[in-house]
Amino acid sequence: MNNFIFQNSTKLIFGKNTEDSVGSEIKNYSNKILLHYGGGSIIKTGLYNKITKSLKDSGVEFIELSGVKPNPRVSLVREGIDICRKENIDFILAVGGGSVIDSSKAIAAGVNYAGDVWDLYTGTPINHECLKLATVLTIPAAGSETSSGSVITNEDGLYKRALGYPTLRPQFSILNPELTFTLPKYQTSCGVADMLAHVMERYFTNQTNVDLTDRLCEATMKTIIDNGLRLMKNPNDYDARAEIMLAGTVAHNDSLNMGRDGDWASHDIEHELSGIYDIAHGAGLSIIFPAWMKYVYKNNINRFAQFGNRVFNLDINLNNPEETALHAIEKLEEFFKAMELPIRFKDAKLPEDRIDEMSKKLVHHKDHVGGFLPIREKDALKILKLAL
Amino acid sequence: MNNFIFQNSTKLIFGKNTEDSVGSEIKNYSNKILLHYGGGSIIKTGLYNKITKSLKDSGVEFIELSGVKPNPRVSLVREGIDICRKENIDFILAVGGGSVIDSSKAIAAGVNYAGDVWDLYTGTPINHECLKLATVLTIPAAGSETSSGSVITNEDGLYKRALGYPTLRPQFSILNPELTFTLPKYQTSCGVADMLAHVMERYFTNQTNVDLTDRLCEATMKTIIDNGLRLMKNPNDYDARAEIMLAGTVAHNDSLNMGRDGDWASHDIEHELSGIYDIAHGAGLSIIFPAWMKYVYKNNINRFAQFGNRVFNLDINLNNPEETALHAIEKLEEFFKAMELPIRFKDAKLPEDRIDEMSKKLVHHKDHVGGFLPIREKDALKILKLAL
Incomplete structure (x- = not known):
């Protein structure tokens, strides 16, 4: 820590x-x-x-x-x-x-x-x-x-x-x-993706010995996922609205990153996306985050396996933890789909022609973004391609 | 909520x-x-x-x-x-x-x-x-x-x-x-029991629809238990000391009881014990808490089954959740024993002759203590008898 x-x-x-x-x-x-x-x-x-x-x-x-x-x-x-x-x-x-x-x-x-x-x-x-x-x-x-x-x-x-x-x-x-009862379904879903992303940015770290904050992050992610799905069935469920509202605050009040480094590359890449296209930030994140995961997971397979195990209740394949890691990314995509969010550029009808520009602007005046794995222009371009 | x-x-x-x-x-x-x-x-x-x-x-x-x-x-x-x-x-x-x-x-x-x-x-x-x-x-x-x-x-x-x-x-x-490296083993254990009790006081509620705080409580309890046991093996483990120190703060900073009612009867009963005998508060709690649980669990078997499932990784016996609830209480006693803490009056060499006095003083000028189940003089006496 x-x-x-x-x-x-x-x-x-x-x-x-x-x-x-x-x-x-x-x-x-x-x-x-x-x-x-x-x-x-x-x-x-x-x-x-x-x-x-x-x-x-x-x-x-x-x-x-x-x-x-x-x-x-x-x-x-x-x-x-x-x-x-x-x-x-x-x-x-x-x-x-x-x-x-x-x-x-x-x-x-x-x-x-x-x-x-x-x-x-x-x-x-x-x-x-x-x-x-x-x-x-x-x-x-x-x-x-x-x-x-x-x-x-x-x-x-x-x-x-x-x-x-x-x-x-x-x-x-x-x-x-x-x-929040009157929020359109899409806006509710975008909010859910945004708060989940806030926790994931903090969760994906190469640090070990961050037991408590790991578990607090997992607790918050499980709550967001469970209650997000509940709201898809009944947007007027006060209890689910309350859980989501409280979780959104806990996700970003800095208690979940006490003593640990976060990543934040997905947020940075998404800012290029919604800076240009005026897509909702949460929908941008549901596109970028899975692509980022696919690009970086080999850097720390165990962390992605733990994510799958503790957040999505997957058994860890100890002979092949990569399988669990990839399964976890699939489960995240399934969740976003169940929330009726885009997970690819094409789902949101975004054109593909400005990904070079976005990759360049991302690292304008800096060496890289991201704490889990440094993301430079060429990495960002590959991530954006995975998201098309 | x-x-x-x-x-x-x-x-x-x-x-x-x-x-x-x-x-x-x-x-x-x-x-x-x-x-x-x-x-x-x-x-x-x-x-x-x-x-x-x-x-x-x-x-x-x-x-x-x-x-x-x-x-x-x-x-x-x-x-x-x-x-x-x-x-x-x-x-x-x-x-x-x-x-x-x-x-x-x-x-x-x-x-x-x-x-x-x-x-x-x-x-x-x-x-x-x-x-x-x-x-x-x-x-x-x-x-x-x-x-x-x-x-x-x-x-x-x-x-x-x-x-x-x-x-x-x-x-x-x-x-x-x-x-905290120089803390005697017994004092470390008493601290662990105290912080675990702070979470349990908040956890045992009859409220439903407190998903996030339930899970945050469970995250904190798991961390306390894992790292408490780690310190029994190596008191100079910085990382375990850090987890315990941070968990002790999170346990009692009021974030875990946002939107929910707690119990606090065990703390109140323990205060009578350590008020009279000058036993460490944590050791008093490791004696009182299991006894309180045995007395009250039938009031809300599901909550104790969830505690066993999510904190001690017990499978829930859906045909007989009471079995899981009782198993959870056993697991808590096992944990306290592994921390070399007393779980009965006799373990701490406390005399039995003042339990009537304690039960009386407990509710001096009030109707009852406890939010999960109201505890009056006669209930306190029964709990103290279960703790002898």
Whole structure:
């Protein structure tokens, strides 16, 4: 086990009707906030009315900025930064999924930075105070509700880049599983793939002696798989919605990577995909992850065999653990298919003609991505070919 | 799943040599602290010198209060409160195990309270600010290093009572598994029993639809059992020490009880035992827990069968799940025996003549203890008889 520091202070407020407390919770931090959200869905479901009523009841003034799209764009972030500066706003409430939260974090990071916010996503370190933020989560997927990370897309060149900074963790996050009943099936599935991928990125390591976090990862993956399938049968199953919502948070709150290194190549490759094609991140991951696995599993067959054994209940063929490893990858593909997710470019009707470009952009200004096995341009190209 | 609020802000600083950072970490909070510890062991191992050097190097002044004993006493707490008031101290550093940390929390809770600190352990609510505290952990067991709880014994009547309050969670806790190499075998085993019990108290619930936390509990229990046994063979196995130390924290940081009710009757009954006899808490638990299980398992045979299946890898006898449930309890007893812990009063050479008194004191001023099955005086007496 590596030495590590872990701290995650986000207050998790979980369960039915918890969004009613948003005003009184925010009142502890601010009297004037930016209310940041996507589009019509929170208005259609009535959530917008509940949130704004709670804010008004608590005497919290709010300026609105809507229009966040999946794969959130830096241009809207810049708009949010301008509003916060002009209106003297020191707190942001994100109501939505990972895109809205990540966009809010980018605004929070940019307001007190003199340069352009995109700098912070391309290596410029943060030496200033970020605004505080909170979330009301409507899509369990990205884990951004308690994470320190944010992923933003720059329309100029369609670069999708990540920023991580400790004080970008929300002060509190409100998670009501009932708010996810209205999610379309495809979006539910994409969320399930995303959170499963967050655990797998942490799970696939060459480290040994990481027993507890291995087992915590396996516990979370089994729960995601079981309850994801349950939701395919009944999207209004509160208990399954609650398990998925909680698992999505646990998957990305950094408790599962205490003392271990992760991989993250699949995420990086997927960011090239959804940066260009605007495919949902989860659907990109269900395409990339199995291909990555096929390309790298020989690097550590035992780990893939353990994955098959402990997550998919496969017996390990000790005379030929490779068989178990490959069987595990098949089981993962079967799961994604059962969730009605694409596992190949062609399933998502993506063209094949830009995989060279993606492989190049992936390692732009760096030697490689990935911790389990270093992935360079030529490796990325082979992985993308396996995914066609 | 129940509605819940979860927040645990303690910064965990984990790994080799991490105690060297104690001075610089404390400097973020205070220039003058109470250094609270037990007795000779931290001096003998050289830890005292490392800690005080780090404090001096960072310019942190410290007043010492040593003498904390297992099952920490309220009299020493009162002494600590007097020192903090007299010396104008606003931060406490606990160096030791759960007893030292719990004693520190009691001091932290008592300094700004006008009455006697014992009131806070007998129902008087906290309406004042507690001092901040931090820990350098030397015994993985109680989980007090990130928990909000504290257990103190009142010598006057030998009452052992618990207090829980959110701001009693340490600001940071330093966990270096190497510091546990010198723990005597018996103390290591008692710690293992204590942390396993913390998970079991959370695991034995009548709630259904708590998939994720069930599995996270099982992951933690398996890790504790595997690595506990590893330490019986080689107490200097860093990796096993690290797993046990991390598991002890995870067991009691409240992440395993998100959205579920626990039991805690075994802990309550054990507190009567160790309140009177000064037996190590972990050894008391290895006596009480199997007896409690034998008394209550019929209330929810499936849960005990699942425990046997998922923690001890027993096949479930679907025609007779009671057989699996009973087998699971046997396996737990076998584990405690392999850890060289007592599982009956007679193993610990405890007399039998005060079990009536313990059963009475257990429910003093309350109707019952326990969430899985209500335990009243007559039930406690039967459980204690099963433990003789």
